[in-house]
Amino acid sequence: MADEMVLRAQRFINTTYNNGSTLGMSKLTENGQTGWPVMYALTRALQYEMGITSLSDSFGPTTLGKIGELYGKIDADTVPSANFCRIIQSALYCKGYDGGEIDGTYNGRVEAAVAKLHQDMGVEAVYPGGALWPKTTKGLFNMDAYVAVGGGSDGIRSIQQWLNGRYLLRKDFYVIPCDGHHSRDVAKSMLFAIQYELGMADGTANGVFGPGTQSGLKSHTVSVGTAGVWARLFTAAMILNKRSVSFGDFTAAVKTGVETFQSFSRLPVTGQGDFQTWASLLVSYGDQSRKGTACDGVTMVTPARAAALKGAGYKYIGRYLFNPSSTSLPEKQIQPGELATIKEYGLRCFPIYQTWSRSADYFSYSQGCIDATNAIEWAKMHGFKPGTIIYFAVDYDAMDGEVTDFVLPHFRGVMRTIGENSSYGVGVYGPRNVCQRVADAGFAAASFVCDMSSGFSGNLGYPLPTNWAFDQISTITVGSGSGSIEIDNNIASGRDDGQGDFDPPTSLEDDLDVDFDKSAYRSELLSRIQTYLVSIGVPETGGEGWSLDDPTDVDPDWVTYDVKTTTEAFNLIMDADWLFTNMARTLKIRKALIQAPVLWEIRKLNALDAVSDIAVENGLRDDSSTGWGQIFAWVTIDARNYCMDQGIINGTRLTSADTRAVWDKLQEPEYNIPSVAYLTVYNAHQLGIARPTLTTSHADTQALLARYNGKGPKAEQYGRELIGLYDVLEQYNRLSRS
Numbered sequence: 001m002a003d004e005m006v007l008r009a010q011r012f013i014n015t016t017y018n019n020g021s022t023l024g025m026s027k028l029t030e031n032g033q034t035g036w037p038v039m040y041a042l043t044r045a046l047q048y049e050m051g052i053t054s055l056s057d058s059f060g061p062t063t064l065g066k067i068g069e070l071y072g073k074i075d076a077d078t079v080p081s082a083n084f085c086r087i088i089q090s091a092l093y094c095k096g097y098d099g100g101e102i103d104g105t106y107n108g109r110v111e112a113a114v115a116k117l118h119q120d121m122g123v124e125a126v127y128p129g130g131a132l133w134p135k136t137t138k139g140l141f142n143m144d145a146y147v148a149v150g151g152g153s154d155g156i157r158s159i160q161q162w163l164n165g166r167y168l169l170r171k172d173f174y175v176i177p178c179d180g181h182h183s184r185d186v187a188k189s190m191l192f193a194i195q196y197e198l199g200m201a202d203g204t205a206n207g208v209f210g211p212g213t214q215s216g217l218k219s220h221t222v223s224v225g226t227a228g229v230w231a232r233l234f235t236a237a238m239i240l241n242k243r244s245v246s247f248g249d250f251t252a253a254v255k256t257g258v259e260t261f262q263s264f265s266r267l268p269v270t271g272q273g274d275f276q277t278w279a280s281l282l283v284s285y286g287d288q289s290r291k292g293t294a295c296d297g298v299t300m301v302t303p304a305r306a307a308a309l310k311g312a313g314y315k316y317i318g319r320y321l322f323n324p325s326s327t328s329l330p331e332k333q334i335q336p337g338e339l340a341t342i343k344e345y346g347l348r349c350f351p352i353y354q355t356w357s358r359s360a361d362y363f364s365y366s367q368g369c370i371d372a373t374n375a376i377e378w379a380k381m382h383g384f385k386p387g388t389i390i391y392f393a394v395d396y397d398a399m400d401g402e403v404t405d406f407v408l409p410h411f412r413g414v415m416r417t418i419g420e421n422s423s424y425g426v427g428v429y430g431p432r433n434v435c436q437r438v439a440d441a442g443f444a445a446a447s448f449v450c451d452m453s454s455g456f457s458g459n460l461g462y463p464l465p466t467n468w469a470f471d472q473i474s475t476i477t478v479g480s481g482s483g484s485i486e487i488d489n490n491i492a493s494g495r496d497d498g499q500g501d502f503d504p505p506t507s508l509e510d511d512l513d514v515d516f517d518k519s520a521y522r523s524e525l526l527s528r529i530q531t532y533l534v535s536i537g538v539p540e541t542g543g544e545g546w547s548l549d550d551p552t553d554v555d556p557d558w559v560t561y562d563v564k565t566t567t568e569a570f571n572l573i574m575d576a577d578w579l580f581t582n583m584a585r586t587l588k589i590r591k592a593l594i595q596a597p598v599l600w601e602i603r604k605l606n607a608l609d610a611v612s613d614i615a616v617e618n619g620l621r622d623d624s625s626t627g628w629g630q631i632f633a634w635v636t637i638d639a640r641n642y643c644m645d646q647g648i649i650n651g652t653r654l655t656s657a658d659t660r661a662v663w664d665k666l667q668e669p670e671y672n673i674p675s676v677a678y679l680t681v682y683n684a685h686q687l688g689i690a691r692p693t694l695t696t697s698h699a700d701t702q703a704l705l706a707r708y709n710g711k712g713p714k715a716e717q718y719g720r721e722l723i724g725l726y727d728v729l730e731q732y733n734r735l736s737r738s
Contacts, residue, residue, distance in 0.1 A: 002032025009090030122161025139175030152180020308479025368413025386423030431458030
């Protein structure tokens with residue numbers, strides 16, 4: 001919603017500073033909405049009015065120092081010009097305060113707004129009255145909120161205000177948000193506060209959990225009866241970690257909360273605010289001298305190393321299922337005989353799957369499905385038994401928006417693939433926020449937390465995930481000589497014991513389909529498909545085909561209609577190549593057996609299909625052949641139930657009551673294409689032939705393609721036509737496999 005005064009502020013900037021060109025930026029959009037572009041423009045305008053020649057979006061040390069040097073404070077007596085005052089008034093409006101009429105007058109309304117700003121910041125006792133001071137001016141020219149927003153906690157807000165009020169006069173402490181949310185700034189301010197109370201001078205205190213801070217905290221254990229600033233700091237740390245205690249003295253109720261936190265974090269349950277508890281509350285890795293019982297690493301566990309690990313008290317070892325590089329970290333992937341060694345020494349292993357996963361653009365629904373399929377294959381080859389949790393890595397500092405847009409869809413693909421096609425569980429490796437959000441979405445049973453990366457925004461200000469299994473806190477070396485091994489030292493919660501027994505290892509089947517080599521064969525394959533379809537009477541555009549309104553009809557009608565072009569159908573198949581590959585590898589069948597009917601049905605999509613779909617959407621029909629593969633919901637239900645009964649896929653059996661829900665899902669290629677594959681398996685059962693494999697005969701393949709269309713002479717013709725399309729697709733899939 002547009003705010004009239006923010007709109008006036010935008011117009012003031014554009015009019016006064018030549019549409020922003022004077023400030024070295026573009027003209028502001030005059031939409032009446034506050035945001036960083038407006039704040040950047042106001043910051044630059046403030047710098048310009050103070051004579052700073054190198055303008056910047058940042059309200060940094062130069063800007064801060066200049067205010068103190070020129071004015072000391074800003075009020076009716078010191079404001080240097082009308083435009084300077086208008087900048088202050090505009091900033092107040094952009095922060096939600098009444099800045100007057102943007103008339104260049106530092107009047108009573110402006111003073112009242114500044115006083116309210118200081119009250120909201122918690123600094124009214126430090127800076128009484130209506131004058132702006134350098135640090136509160138800095139706090140005005142950003143997007144921080146000083147009132148609770150977005151469900152912010154009043155308890156956290158009171159802590160933020162208290163920190164501002166107590167420490168703002170210290171040199172390196174600046175106004176922090178008072179929005180009721182824990183954050184990076186709040187976490188760092190807590191460390192500054194600890195350091196100040198330990199007696200560190202300005203310039204020495206740096207907001208880092210270093211040796212001096214750690215040493216000081218070891219002398220400041222708090223317990224029942226502790227009052228004053230140290231009790232306040234400790235209870236603040238508890239509240240910021242989402243512990244339900246009162247901000248203030250260390251009471252019996254606080255002790256109960258501390259015991260719960262210590263138990264959850266696998267700390268010694270003392271009920272006191274001892275050093276390890278302080279550390280776990282203040283930084284993600286906590287006390288790095290803690291001795292864990294779990295570890296992970298990129299080095300093979302040999303007998304000598306296994307003995308060293310066991311002797312050091314380790315029980316659980318995280319190892320990688322796969323390493324895409326043949327040269328980098330040659331022992332990263334589980335090595336032949338390694339799991340047998342782990343078992344022999346009474347250790348247990350939890351598997352990790354990671355290829356790249358170090359930037360947002362890696363993550364997507366399709367990549368999640370691909371990763372899950374590959375992880376299933378590798379886990380089975382290494383011998384991991386059903387029930388094993390596989391940890392899929394998010395190995396970078398994913399911003400919250402990236403988690404929403406990329407990471408969660410990725411894990412939706414992982415969960416759907418693992419859940420439907422294996423008996424394994426899904427875990428997530430990553431920063432705290434990533435792990436908690438993936439868990440909250442229902443996409444991970446356990447979290448492996450990269451808490452060593454304490455500077456990650458996804459770790460700062462976030463508590464341990466509720467389902468944490470392993471907490472990675474330090475890198476150490478265990479053993480000596482041939483038993484020496486560098487590991488990441490992890491705390492284990494007991495939620496996942498890994499695996500201590502393994503099936504015999506197997507080898508990857510050599511002839512499975514792979515992703516299509518589009519760079520080498522795409523244009524050639526399209527040309528061959530076009531040539532073949534023309535040879536059977538299906539040109540690039542237009543054409544005629546079989547009506548599929550009832551696949552049980554022994555004599556379907558022959559109709560003429562407008563259709564998609566061959567190129568359009570082919571492009572869709574290529575775009576979804578990852579999904580066809582996934583299904584082919586999962587079911588150990590030929591990819592072309594799924595591609596051929598889907599490409600054909602997309603090529604034949606027409607207005608009649610759309611009319612049938614609209615009838616279902618409007619409740620005039622219960623079902624229709626729909627989606628890319630033009631499948632009925634009832635057929636999908638039968639096929640999926642058969643595959644569940646045979647142990648081919650997992651899931652809850654479907655009934656006729658699920659018809660509409662299944663029909664809706666069939667609109668998604670991610671559901672439709674697997675359903676085509678499951679129907680192919682089911683059709684083999686209906687035909688009384690062997691389940692399709694990588695070596696299914698040409699005659700059985702044609703029979704399966706024909707059955708996809710129903711029964712009778714026209715279905716047989718369908719099979720004869722599609723076997724030629726299958727042959728073309730298989731020829732180029734085979735080239736990609738070689």
